[in-house]
Amino acid sequence: MTEIFGVPTQALFGQLLIGLINGSFYAMLSLGLAVIFGLLNIINFTHGAQYMMGAFCAWFLLNKLGVGYWWSLALAPVAVGAFGMLVERTMLKQLYKLDHLYGLLLTFGLALILQGLFRQEFGTSGQPYAMPSQLSGGSNLGFMFLPNYRAWVIVASLVTCLATWFVIEKTKLGAYLRAATENPTLVQAFGINVPRMITLTYGFGVALAGLAGVMAAPIYQVNPLMGADLIIVVFAVVVIGGMGSIFGAIVTGFGLGVIEGLTKVFYPEASNTVIFIVMAIVLIIKPAGLFGTQK
Amino acid sequence: MRKKAIIGAIALALGAIGTAHAQVSGGVIKIGVLSDMSSLYADIGGPGSVQAAKMAVEDYGAAKKGLKVEIVSADHQNKPDVGSAIARKWYDAEGVDVIVDVPTSSVALAVTEITKEKGKLFLVSGAASSDLTGKACSPNTIHWTYDTWMLAHGTGSAIVKTGGDSWFFLTADYAFGHALERDTEAVVLKSGGKVLGKVRHPLNTQDFSSFLLQAQSSKAKVIGLANAGGDTINSIKQASEFGIVKGGQSLAGLLVFLSDVHGLGLEKAQGLIFTETFYWDQNDQTRAWSKRFAQAMGGKMPTMVQAGVYSAVIHYLKAVEALKSDDGGKVVAKMKGTPTDDPLFGKGTIRQDGRKIHPALLVEVKKPSESKGPYDYYKIRSTIPADQAFRPEKEGGCSLVK
Numbered sequence: 241m242t243e244i245f246g247v248p249t250q251a252l253f254g255q256l257l258i259g260l261i262n263g264s265f266y267a268m269l270s271l272g273l274a275v276i277f278g279l280l281n282i283i284n285f286t287h288g289a290q291y292m293m294g295a296f297c298a299w300f301l302l303n304k305l306g307v308g309y310w311w312s313l314a315l316a317p318v319a320v321g322a323f324g325m326l327v328e329r330t331m332l333k334q335l336y337k338l339d340h341l342y343g344l345l346l347t348f349g350l351a352l353i354l355q356g357l358f359r360q361e362f363g364t365s366g367q368p369y370a371m372p373s374q375l376s377g378g379s380n381l382g383f384m385f386l387p388n389y390r391a392w393v394i395v396a397s398l399v400t401c402l403a404t405w406f407v408i409e410k411t412k413l414g415a416y417l418r419a420a421t422e423n424p425t426l427v428q429a430f431g432i433n434v435p436r437m438i439t440l441t442y443g444f445g446v447a448l449a450g451l452a453g454v455m456a457a458p459i460y461q462v463n464p465l466m467g468a469d470l471i472i473v474v475f476a477v478v479v480i481g482g483m484g485s486i487f488g489a490i491v492t493g494f495g496l497g498v499i500e501g502l503t504k505v506f507y508p509e510a511s512n513t514v515i516f517i518v519m520a521i522v523l524i525i526k527p528a529g530l531f532g533t534q535k
Numbered sequence: 536m537r538k539k540a541i542i543g544a545i546a547l548a549l550g551a552i553g554t555a556h557a558q559v560s561g562g563v564i565k566i567g568v569l570s571d572m573s574s575l576y577a578d579i580g581g582p583g584s585v586q587a588a589k590m591a592v593e594d595y596g597a598a599k600k601g602l603k604v605e606i607v608s609a610d611h612q613n614k615p616d617v618g619s620a621i622a623r624k625w626y627d628a629e630g631v632d633v634i635v636d637v638p639t640s641s642v643a644l645a646v647t648e649i650t651k652e653k654g655k656l657f658l659v660s661g662a663a664s665s666d667l668t669g670k671a672c673s674p675n676t677i678h679w680t681y682d683t684w685m686l687a688h689g690t691g692s693a694i695v696k697t698g699g700d701s702w703f704f705l706t707a708d709y710a711f712g713h714a715l716e717r718d719t720e721a722v723v724l725k726s727g728g729k730v731l732g733k734v735r736h737p738l739n740t741q742d743f744s745s746f747l748l749q750a751q752s753s754k755a756k757v758i759g760l761a762n763a764g765g766d767t768i769n770s771i772k773q774a775s776e777f778g779i780v781k782g783g784q785s786l787a788g789l790l791v792f793l794s795d796v797h798g799l800g801l802e803k804a805q806g807l808i809f810t811e812t813f814y815w816d817q818n819d820q821t822r823a824w825s826k827r828f829a830q831a832m833g834g835k836m837p838t839m840v841q842a843g844v845y846s847a848v849i850h851y852l853k854a855v856e857a858l859k860s861d862d863g864g865k866v867v868a869k870m871k872g873t874p875t876d877d878p879l880f881g882k883g884t885i886r887q888d889g890r891k892i893h894p895a896l897l898v899e900v901k902k903p904s905e906s907k908g909p910y911d912y913y914k915i916r917s918t919i920p921a922d923q924a925f926r927p928e929k930e931g932g933c934s935l936v937k
Binding site for chain 2: 251365501
């Protein structure tokens with residue numbers, strides 16, 4: 241068997257694929273963050289908590305109401321998105337005129353409160369969520385055993401990411417949105433309800449986090465802290481990709497998943513720091529991030 | 536997110552009556568429960584350990600006996616620096632006489648040093664490293680509930696006996712994981728098995744797929760999980776997703792708690808074999824105590840760590856009452872000199888190296904069909920007698936043992 245740095249190539253293929261799967265979560269979460277920051281200029285630190293809420297929503301639907309995974313995929317993001325819109329209407333709206341820092345503080349505080357409440361109620365060991373029967377099992381690819389569910393995660397995440405990118409960059413609705421960020425007064429003068437658009441955009445970004453949460457539920461424990469550790473990594477991904485760059489968020493999300501996956505093979509001890517090392521290097525060379533533009 | 540140490544002072548209004556003894560420092564016996572209150576080990580110790588300590592003070596009847604006892608608690612966030620800072624502040628400024636629990640071996644090793652320096656007392660329940668009574672032993676530390684040597688011998692030898700003779704370790708990359716891996720590896724090699732590989736993962740990892748893939752390709756018969764809490768839950772859950780058990784490899788959870796099994800669900804956890812020192816459904820006394828505990832904790836049954844906190848505090852109060860003093864050095868000598876007896880662990884002793892001795896239970900997780908309901912999870916396969924459950928005193932390398 242051929243080897244690269246002492247690791248058989250077959251094993252390496254497996255690890256690359258695993259990296260892509262983890263990258264799909266990074267991509268979906270950082271995409272939501274990038275949409276919210278790029279269009280609303282809010283640094284949404286509640287994103288991790290909203291991801292967690294998505295997972296809990298799915299858990300609640302399944303265990304209390306008997307609603308299965310597939311319905312949860314649609315219902316949970318709507319519920320979490322609605323919660324997001326409520327937050328935007330009642331709290332974030334007040335902060336648009338102030339510095340970014342205030343939004344960051346508000347969302348960060350909110351995240352702590354939400355996580356605390358869920359922890360109080362559910363403890364930290366988490367709740368199990370059963371894998372949907374259609375996606376359990378897996379197939380042997382020769383170089384690795386690929387669980388069907390993980391394959392589904394990659395496909396679903398790619399589709400979601402590309403669709404979002406397409407809507408924002410290539411459609412008329414996206415053009416309105418982008419225009420509204422550049423010059424809200426002018427866009428409003430054309431008869432477009434900018435505040436409502438902003439609320440819906442925030443809701444959409446948050447719904448993406450909720451969707452990622454539902455997709456994560458069968459793999460990870462449904463745990464009040466599941467978003468807390470992830471959010472830091474996801475922010476690093478967004479910074480590396482360039483704050484607000486949608487394309488950048490998607491590409492770096494997948495890319496860093498792969499880099500992290502490879503680190504887990506060659507030097508596992510560093511696997512939770514490698515992303516921050518990459519971030520430091522990128523910031524030194526390109527302060528605006530890989531795909532960002534200096535304003 | 537664990538941001539700041541949440542110092543919740545739970546002042547028990549016990550002992551409002553009765554005057555304090557002159558030798559009790561500050562007129563009050565202050566017990567500090569230092570634990571992981573918010574992260575992956577919080578269900579193992581955490582708020583449940585505080586509850587157990589409170590119950591010990593109440594059940595002991597401290598107030599009636601004229602002892603004024605106060606319990607404080609704090610979150611060490613699994614960080615040795617945070618834990619050390621709290622321990623110093625407690626001892627220096629807040630008059631804490633004894634620190635109990637402290638899951639996370641790296642934090643416990645740091646607190647051991649500080650306790651020794653200050654001449655106070657440290658009752659370990661949550662931390663596992665056998666070094667606490669081995670090369671890092673201290674005259675001021677008593678290791679109560681379990682340790683890595685006990686787990687390695689209880690679980691490791693049971694699995695090697697059933698034919699699991701080639702191992703791959705998935706190890707949490709800090710003091711505890713290293714100790715558990717080392718102690719288990721020794722058992723495996725001694726029983727004629729071999730270790731085909733190991734991988735060290737950072738504490739509190741979400742995704743284990745990459746590590747599991749490495750374990751899978753090692754072709755080892757047994758994958759030993761030298762981790763705990765949320766890390767163990769995620770490893771087991773994802774191992775089933777990657778078809779590891781179906782592929783003929785078996786998982787050995789080297790440290791599994793009741794709360795982990797509850798979090799995993801029996802569907803995923805069934806058949807796991809591991810070692811504990813306490814199970815709520817052992818006898819009438821453990822059942823009665825655990826039901827009271829669960830009532831106060833929103834239905835959660837106690838783990839062995841929480842039970843250990845209760846047992847340790849009871850024995851501590853006995854020593855303080857007998858001595859009429861809470862001086863760390865004197866109390867530890869009294870505790871070691873007195874046999875232990877409490878409703879949860881029964882009769883036991885404390886050795887010179889600080890090791891508390893009691894029997895261990897080799898348990899197997901029930902199938903979903905065998906369980907009558909939540910927390911009815913274990914079948915007790917065998918009881919390892921107290922004199923065999925823990926490492927012989929001479930082999931630990933503790934300087935206190937002559």
